[in-house]
Amino acid sequence: MSLIAEDRPNSYIGSSVPRPNARRLLQGRGRYVDDKTLPRMLHAAFHRSPYAHARVLGIDTAAARAMAGVVAVYTGADMAREITPWVGVLTHLSGMRSPPQPALALDVARWVGEPVVMVVAQSRAEAEDALAVIEVEYDPQPAVTDMEGALDPAAARVHPDLDSNLCWDRSVDVGDVDAALSAPGVTVVERTFDFARHTGVTLEPRAIIGDYDAAEDRLTVHYSGQAPHMMQAVVAKHLGLPEAQVRVVAEDVGGSFGVKIHTYGDEMATLAASRLLKRPVKFAADRMESFVSDIHARGHRITARAGVDDEGRLVAVEVDDITGIGPYSVYPRSSGIEGNQVINLIGAPYELANYRARLRVVFQNKAPMSQYRAVGHPIAMAVMEGLIDDLATATGRDPADLRALNLRRDDSYPSASPQGMRFADLSHEACLEKLKALMDYDGLRAEQARLRAKGIHRGIGLVSMVEVTNPSPMFYGAGGAPISAQDGATARLDASGAVHVANSITEQGQGTDTILAQIAAEVMGVDLAQVHVTTGDTATVPYGGGTWASRGAGIGGEAMLQAARALRAQVLEVAGQILQAAPDALDLSQGHVVDANGGRVRISLSDLARTVYYRAHELPAGSRPELIATRHARVEDYPFVFTNGAMASYVEVDAETGMVTLLGHWVVEDVGTMLNPKLVEEQIRGGVVQGIGGALYEECAYDEDGQMLNTTMADYLVPMASEMPDITIGHVSTPTRTSQLGAKGAGEAGTAGAPGAVMNAINDALRPLGAPRLSQMPMTPQRILRALGRVGGEG
Amino acid sequence: MTGIAVTMTVNGETVSQTVPARTLLADFLRERLGLTGTHVGCAHGVCGACTIRVDGVAVRSCLMLAAQADGTDVETVEGLTESGALATLQDAFHRHNAAQCGYCTPGMLVSAADLVAAGGSPDRAAIREHLSGNYCRCTGYQAIIDAVEEVIAANAQQAEANA
Numbered sequence: 001m002s003l004i005a006e007d008r009p010n011s012y013i014g015s016s017v018p019r020p021n022a023r024r025l026l027q028g029r030g031r032y033v034d035d036k037t038l039p040r041m042l043h044a045a046f047h048r049s050p051y052a053h054a055r056v057l058g059i060d061t062a063a064a065r066a067m068a069g070v071v072a073v074y075t076g077a078d079m080a081r082e083i084t085p086w087v088g089v090l091t092h093l094s095g096m097r098s099p100p101q102p103a104l105a106l107d108v109a110r111w112v113g114e115p116v117v118m119v120v121a122q123s124r125a126e127a128e129d130a131l132a133v134i135e136v137e138y139d140p141q142p143a144v145t146d147m148e149g150a151l152d153p154a155a156a157r158v159h160p161d162l163d164s165n166l167c168w169d170r171s172v173d174v175g176d177v178d179a180a181l182s183a184p185g186v187t188v189v190e191r192t193f194d195f196a197r198h199t200g201v202t203l204e205p206r207a208i209i210g211d212y213d214a215a216e217d218r219l220t221v222h223y224s225g226q227a228p229h230m231m232q233a234v235v236a237k238h239l240g241l242p243e244a245q246v247r248v249v250a251e252d253v254g255g256s257f258g259v260k261i262h263t264y265g266d267e268m269a270t271l272a273a274s275r276l277l278k279r280p281v282k283f284a285a286d287r288m289e290s291f292v293s294d295i296h297a298r299g300h301r302i303t304a305r306a307g308v309d310d311e312g313r314l315v316a317v318e319v320d321d322i323t324g325i326g327p328y329s330v331y332p333r334s335s336g337i338e339g340n341q342v343i344n345l346i347g348a349p350y351e352l353a354n355y356r357a358r359l360r361v362v363f364q365n366k367a368p369m370s371q372y373r374a375v376g377h378p379i380a381m382a383v384m385e386g387l388i389d390d391l392a393t394a395t396g397r398d399p400a401d402l403r404a405l406n407l408r409r410d411d412s413y414p415s416a417s418p419q420g421m422r423f424a425d426l427s428h429e430a431c432l433e434k435l436k437a438l439m440d441y442d443g444l445r446a447e448q449a450r451l452r453a454k455g456i457h458r459g460i461g462l463v464s465m466v467e468v469t470n471p472s473p474m475f476y477g478a479g480g481a482p483i484s485a486q487d488g489a490t491a492r493l494d495a496s497g498a499v500h501v502a503n504s505i506t507e508q509g510q511g512t513d514t515i516l517a518q519i520a521a522e523v524m525g526v527d528l529a530q531v532h533v534t535t536g537d538t539a540t541v542p543y544g545g546g547t548w549a550s551r552g553a554g555i556g557g558e559a560m561l562q563a564a565r566a567l568r569a570q571v572l573e574v575a576g577q578i579l580q581a582a583p584d585a586l587d588l589s590q591g592h593v594v595d596a597n598g599g600r601v602r603i604s605l606s607d608l609a610r611t612v613y614y615r616a617h618e619l620p621a622g623s624r625p626e627l628i629a630t631r632h633a634r635v636e637d638y639p640f641v642f643t644n645g646a647m648a649s650y651v652e653v654d655a656e657t658g659m660v661t662l663l664g665h666w667v668v669e670d671v672g673t674m675l676n677p678k679l680v681e682e683q684i685r686g687g688v689v690q691g692i693g694g695a696l697y698e699e700c701a702y703d704e705d706g707q708m709l710n711t712t713m714a715d716y717l718v719p720m721a722s723e724m725p726d727i728t729i730g731h732v733s734t735p736t737r738t739s740q741l742g743a744k745g746a747g748e749a750g751t752a753g754a755p756g757a758v759m760n761a762i763n764d765a766l767r768p769l770g771a772p773r774l775s776q777m778p779m780t781p782q783r784i785l786r787a788l789g790r791v792g793g794e795g
Numbered sequence: 796m797t798g799i800a801v802t803m804t805v806n807g808e809t810v811s812q813t814v815p816a817r818t819l820l821a822d823f824l825r826e827r828l829g830l831t832g833t834h835v836g837c838a839h840g841v842c843g844a845c846t847i848r849v850d851g852v853a854v855r856s857c858l859m860l861a862a863q864a865d866g867t868d869v870e871t872v873e874g875l876t877e878s879g880a881l882a883t884l885q886d887a888f889h890r891h892n893a894a895q896c897g898y899c900t901p902g903m904l905v906s907a908a909d910l911v912a913a914g915g916s917p918d919r920a921a922i923r924e925h926l927s928g929n930y931c932r933c934t935g936y937q938a939i940i941d942a943v944e945e946v947i948a949a950n951a952q953q954a955e956a957n958a
Contacts, residue, residue, distance in 0.1 A: 028832020
């Protein structure tokens with residue numbers, strides 16, 4: 001069966017059908033966790049540490065317990081009896097260490113925002129009233145904030161039991177970098193980059209409801225997140241419940257982006273409180289809590305150098321990355337993957353023989369840092385693409401030409417990078433060519449030159465990039481985490497001829513349910529409206545990983561394809577029995593079994609199903625049709641399925657004010673088979689804007705005592721409609737060889753490439769002004785003016 | 796805590812309740828009336844997710860107390876859906892995929908409806924400017940602008956035809 005949309009009924013794969021389940025959301029009929037009210041439900045609020053590092057000397061909860069509406073108050077010690085601590089290390093990240101993390105702080109609080117005391121009350125307002133009268137006696141300790149300072153032997157220790165503040169270090173050394181960079185005729189550039197911490201700012205803050213049924217010793221978790229089965233395993237293990245007694249339900253999720261896929265102490269405590277009190281307990285973070293307790297992202301200082309020979313060919317890259325992760329490596333995915341991806345992915349688009357990298361992951365007294373959309377990619381791409389632009393400038397080459405010279409050839413796959421990343425089915429050259437045409441590169445360069453003469457500073461920034469998608473078990477499972485790399489799909493035909501599908505991938509607005517319906521409808525030859533999709537409930541969907549690492553379409557979609565094909569084969573077999581025809585002489589179309597040749601209608605799916613379910617005595621003896629099939633899929637042979645793309649940003653910089661105007665943004669991405677081009681494009685656009693946020697606006701600003709200074713949306717800037725450009729998207733499609741569906745991931749590429757493109761564009765605009773290159777994100781007006789020498793100061 | 800008696804019209808129905816003085820209008824709608832289509836994203840009046848109509852004007856329901864809404868006519872996404880006031884925008888949002896997670900969408904629709912109702916032919920930049928008080932983390936905004944632009948263009952065409 002072809003997977004390319006054909007001109008025949010029910011050809012949905014490759015078609016931009018609108019999302020059927022979006023209508024509910026458009027009418028305000030979403031079912032987000034905080035919308036749910038359960039009988040006898042209580043509400044939780046948390047006292048959080050006001051210090052980045054402090055010993056907890058005493059907690060007085062007497063006054064709080066006496067407050068109206070208060071049902072219970074729990075300290076760290078109380079919760080330690082209910083919840084075992086967790087350790088966020090992956091065994092395949094060799095040498096990584098992180099101390100056990102309690103749900104609520106015990107004798108030491110290690111970041112501003114760490115939960116210390118929990119109040120459960122009849123309402124959130126009453127719980128917050130009680131927080132005001134809780135007395136916690138703290139003994140402030142020196143805070144470790146700067147990530148380089150954290151490694152000073154004289155630095156205070158985040159964890160006194162460890163001999164330093166180092167969580168993990170990793171080195172890569174392939175080829176001979178020193179010889180390559182010192183060879184005659186080689187031009188070498190070097191640059192230090194600073195990437196601030198930012199955070200997810202999901203519009204729906206984290207929220208959870210624990211609903212413990214003491215009669216059955218069963219805990220139902222209403223979860224706003226991406227990985228229900230992982231959550232089930234984590235909750236069961238640390239609350240001491242059998243896994244099968246924990247049900248995790250994720251209905252509508254108001255944005256996640258990697259924020260809501262981790263283990264949070266306040267959420268675990270909420271579940272434990274439900275078990276202690278034998279009634280539902282809800283916790284819904286407010287925005288300030290989100291800023292200080294959601295995972296933060298990025299936070300890197302990187303020094304990198306690279307060289308090209310006299311023909312412009314890249315000879316070597318060297319990188320030193322230090323990244324600060326807060327006081328604990330986050331469980332169960334760790335906080336090591338971010339930095340690991342940075343050093344794994346730098347240089348990936350290019351032919352490169354010599355590579356050396358050092359990564360140091362350090363503890364500090366700030367909010368925990370972990371995986372967020374495009375994990376490590378924006379850093380890796382910005383560093384490499386920044387160096388490429390520097391090399392172009394240093395050697396007098398056009399940046400697009402220098403990329404074209406060095407990109408991996410489209411006919412060179414499979415291949416591997418010095419870091420051991422394995423590539424197949426990529427199209428860097430085609431994407432760059434298409435990008436240049438899409439944006440009219442030569443025309444923009446001419447316009448830029450024309451306007452420069454008039455004192456208008458415009459710049460063009462390019463990025464060639466890869467994205468890790470569809471991970472195999474090598475990502476997490478191999479490191480001991482309870483995270484499935486496979487996904488499961490079930491397809492069944494009901495008595496009315498409707499198709500019901502269930503899948504372990506989840507929906508946070510990407511269009512997961514829609515692409516699953518498209519696949520099933522096409523294979524089963526039914527109208528899209530005849531497919532009913534269930535996701536996000538461990539009680540009803542097959543076991544699987546969920547939606548993260550751009551794996552939903554590629555892995556969950558492949559499972560769906562195989563399950564639907566298996567159901568189709570069952571239907572055709574029983575149709576053959578009913579119609580006394582060979583199954584391969586039959587086809588499915590528009591809700592009917594038809595002749596494969598000529599399309600004559602033979603029997604409707606509903607008649608077939610009713611025969612099977614109601615009048616099976618009419619079937620031949622021994623016929624036992626199932627009309628339900630489950631299949632699982634995972635990626636074999638390759639650790640990841642890489643995608644590739646090329647991106648460009650066109651900006652104007654006001655040298656007087658430091659303001660950046662985004663004039664245009666172009667993306668050409670190869671996601672393999674496109675199940676729904678519109679949904680692919682909207683994933684890319686949303687991702688680009690998230691990347692622009694990190695490039696220009698977003699920063700978790702801390703003072704030297706570890707206080708986060710901008711904990712409201714009035715202070716922490718996010719991209720809004722008025723500043724964002726229209727984003728033009730083109731496609732190259734090279735299906736992955738790892739599946740029959742051929743789909744790669746599309747969820748993170750935009751975020752991966754955009755910051756580097758914007759940074760290169762700004763530097764391109766500023767180049768004639770003789771300003772030092774901007775290498776610090778976000779690139780705020782103040783930092784731009786400082787680079788131009790117009791204002792002083794630092795930070 | 797002393798209660799305050801409030802009476803208002805919510806989506807065409809008269810509602811009389813006694814609320815704690817500090818109750819936000821957004822919380823009143825969500826928790827007392829079950830109108831969970833109104834979302835709270837920041838509670839500081841910045842993100843726009845809680846935007847509703849009070850006496851025909853788009854307001855942030857997180858910046859208003861329930862007591863302040865006494866005697867007013869309140870419309871939320873549920874009522875504006877039922878009346879058909881948002882139907883054209885909802886249809887355009889659907890076709891353009893202008894909602895992903897959907898959490899910003901009710902507020903975004905109410906803000907967009909304000910601009911549509913104002914008439915005229917605002918260009919894309921003006922539409923972006925009007926919606927710049929509504930935060931969306933998913934879409935990157937372009938599809939939203941496309942949808943609103945289409946509705947405005949259709950209305951302008953209709954107005955021309957009627958002229």
